[in-house]
Amino acid sequence: MTKRIAVLIDGENLSADLSEAILRRAKALGDPxxxxxYGNVALMPGWSKQAEFTLVHSGSGKNSADVLLAIDAMELAGGRLVEGFVLASSDGDFTHIATRLREKGLDVLGMGAAKTPPAFRHACSAFYVMESKAAPPPPKPAPKPTSTAPATKGPEELDLHIRAQIAANSRQGRGMKIVDLSLAMRTKHNVTISALPEKRWRTYLAARPALYDLDPKGPDAFVRFHPAGFGASAKNGAAQ
Known part of the structure; x- marks a missing residue:
């Protein structure tokens, strides 16, 4: 004889696009x-389009859908009207009702998302993980910048300016003092290092070892550029 199965769904917790999967699993157990x-119909418009299911409006009270579902489950179990349940929710609050139903000798198939708490999963006779195929809401557009400050030069253009300054001010192949480079970049190219993420010229230059070679720290530290690091464009720069 085919088992009579009651399918009780937390409609505020699961998407209506899972209805087919829920019903298919329920039919594998018996006659659903x-x-x-259950839920506030205003919050689950997708379920109202599922003709195979009956909507039980719970109103807008907190946990009202959970309470109604639990009451119906215990009434059905007490009246011996069903021989098994499908409880579809990812809410751990249904752990207790699943436990009580099994104590009455009834099979309980739990169904929910991967985030479902282990306690609810283990309280069921078996648990099936489902994932909604509904498209996630589109990301909010990034706010437009409101600053009127001039845009910072891109790294490639900035490095070409740095290379040109070092080449023009190199002292007998030693390169250029970092403090002098800072002044030259500010006066000739309107670039202030505090406007860049690195905040300090030594930090900026040291983060690009393929392009620059630095002396140890000190007020008179020099920086040199590596022609190979700039590729073919370095041929247009002056020798260090």
Whole structure:
């Protein structure tokens, strides 16, 4: 004899696009003659389009859908009207009701998302993980910048300016003092290092070892550029 199965769904917790998967699993257990979806109908418009299910409007009270589902489950179990349940929710609050139903000798198939708490999963006779295929909401557009400050030069253009300054001010192949480079970049190219993420010229230059070679720290530290690091464009720069 085919088992009579009650399918009780937390409609505020699961998307209506899972209805087919829920019903298919329920039919594998027996005859899902009773199929109810609980929740505030205003919050689950997708379920109202599922003709195979009956909507039970819970109103807008906190946890009202959970309470109605639990009451119906215990009434059905007490009246011996069903021989098994499908509890579809990812909410751990259904752990207790699943436990009580199993104590009455009834099979309980739990169904929910991967985030479902282990306690609810283990309280069921078996648990099936589902994932909604509904498209996630589109990301919010990034706010437009409101600053009127001039845009910072891109790294490639900035490095070409740095190379040109070092080449023009190199002292007998030693390169250029970092403090002098800072002044030259500010006066000739309107570039202030505090406007860049690195905040300090030594930090900026040291982060690009393929382009620059630095002396140890000190007020008279020099920086040199590596022609190979700039590729073919370095041929246009003056020798260090």
């Amino acid at each position: 003659f009773l199929r109810r979806v």
